Amino acid sequence: MKISELMSEEDILFDLPCSDKNEVIKALTENLAAHGHLVSAQECLEDVLKREAEISTGLVGGIAIPHTRSRAVKESRVSIGRLTNVIPWETIDGSAVQVVILITVPESCQGEHLKILAALAERLMEEGVCEGLHTITEKHKIIELLEG
């Protein structure tokens, strides 16, 4: 299985005019709900923020990967929001964040989907991947980049 089974172009939002992490996670969860991937957008948002409060998911190079394994999620999904401006986020390298990868999986998620996410996590550690998430303008190429 591949990452393209967990994301399609409709899960990628460019030019989001959000000014903080709550706004961007809200925009992404509402987009997921609109496509029928959630049981409850509000509950999913709360669960993501709860996880975020435990340890910030800000990485390096202006990327953050908020995520949750929640009963508010119907189907596993990876969605991406790219912002018009950088926003404050507690990151490993102190950078502000412009690309947010939201990972939402149901509580019952296991097996193949978790393996895809593990592969995605490893992919994010490879050279050039985080840079590409900032610069690529075609959505299908973002999916190809994450697929490796």
Added chain:
Amino acid sequence: MKFVAVCACPAGLMHTFMAAKGLKKEAKKGGDEIAVETQSASGIENEITPEELAAADAVILAIDTAISGMERFNGKPVVQVGTSTVLRNAKSVLDQARKAAKGE
């Protein structure tokens, strides 16, 4: 040198695997051998074998949450950090483990 490591994070979806990858990349770069166990939403994978543990010069724990099997490491030099420390600077973690292995 030879190391064993355990990675774990609260949701067990992402940081565990990023840290595991970071440790393996850095160990390869430094010419060290490392066996990395992950404790994640998928359960325990690549569990450290008794042979790997016996041969290890030091243990690296890159964890943000409690893990199972801590007692295995009694008597071994252990370096414990958070997963984000590995993502920030994996080399420093391996360096710490090398020092711990030498009893420094």
